[in-house]
Amino acid sequence: EPEVTQTPSHQVTQMGQEVILRCVPISNHLYFYWYRQILGQKVEFLVSFYNNEISEKSEIFDDQFSVERPDGSNFTLKIRSTKLEDSAMYFCASSQNRPPSIQYFGAGTRLSVL
Amino acid sequence: KNEVEQSPQNLTAQEGEFITINCSYSVGISALHWLQQHPGGGIVSLFMLSSGKKKHGRLIATINIQEKHSSLHITASHPRDSAVYICAVVSQGGSEKLVFGKGTKLTVNP
Numbered sequence: 001e002p003e004v005t006q007t008p009s010h011q012v013t014q015m016g017q018e019v020i021l022r023c024v025p026i027s028n029h030l031y032f033y034w035y036r037q038i039l040g041q042k043v044e045f046l047v048s049f050y051n052n053e054i055s056e057k058s059e060i061f062d063d064q065f066s067v068e069r070p071d072g073s074n075f076t077l078k079i080r081s082t083k084l085e086d087s088a089m090y091f092c093a094s095s096q097n098r099p100p101s102i103q104y105f106g107a108g109t110r111l112s113v114l
Numbered sequence: 115k116n117e118v119e120q121s122p123q124n125l126t127a128q129e130g131e132f133i134t135i136n137c138s139y140s141v142g143i144s145a146l147h148w149l150q151q152h153p154g155g156g157i158v159s160l161f162m163l164s165s166g167k168k169k170h171g172r173l174i175a176t177i178n179i180q181e182k183h184s185s186l187h188i189t190a191s192h193p194r195d196s197a198v199y200i201c202a203v204v205s206q207g208g209s210e211k212l213v214f215g216k217g218t219k220l221t222v223n224p
Contacts, residue, residue: 045213055210091157
């Protein structure tokens, strides 16, 4: 069964460093999302992406965040200068159809900022 | 303002019991999702509802749009059902983002 894959599963970085979290959505999906979940808290929407541009973003998604679909398969989330409070699990999701529609989630990347 | 409220926060059941998890929301929605988060952290979509009722195996999800309330039922619960169950809504008006509840942690004992 097709699945969303995320790499790495765990990323450790120093405060102030840039990180890139990678996702390979399901191949025929057109809508892509990033979410984060701080330990012990609820999942929060970061950004949605369609047709090579951001279609919606949350207040959390400030200038230190960016997303890109550099080729036909990868979807990346870049955090330019990480802060301690960026430590969280980051989930990528994709859907085939226009929202609202079922979203398929990756297993997540745990980001630890030291 | 917490737009999505779930109850209970924690639920412990014996194998075979009928489980109900509730979700209330405060805004007009275009759809409501039920998701399952495994102990390892992975998230699986169970249902997406905009009206009525859906059934998949031992899982049943219902929604009452007028009352802004949804329930997830598990019949004949099993220890492998142990997980966090999350309700999430998509607001009306063209928004794409999912707004999540805090989740209900279900433990089913053998």
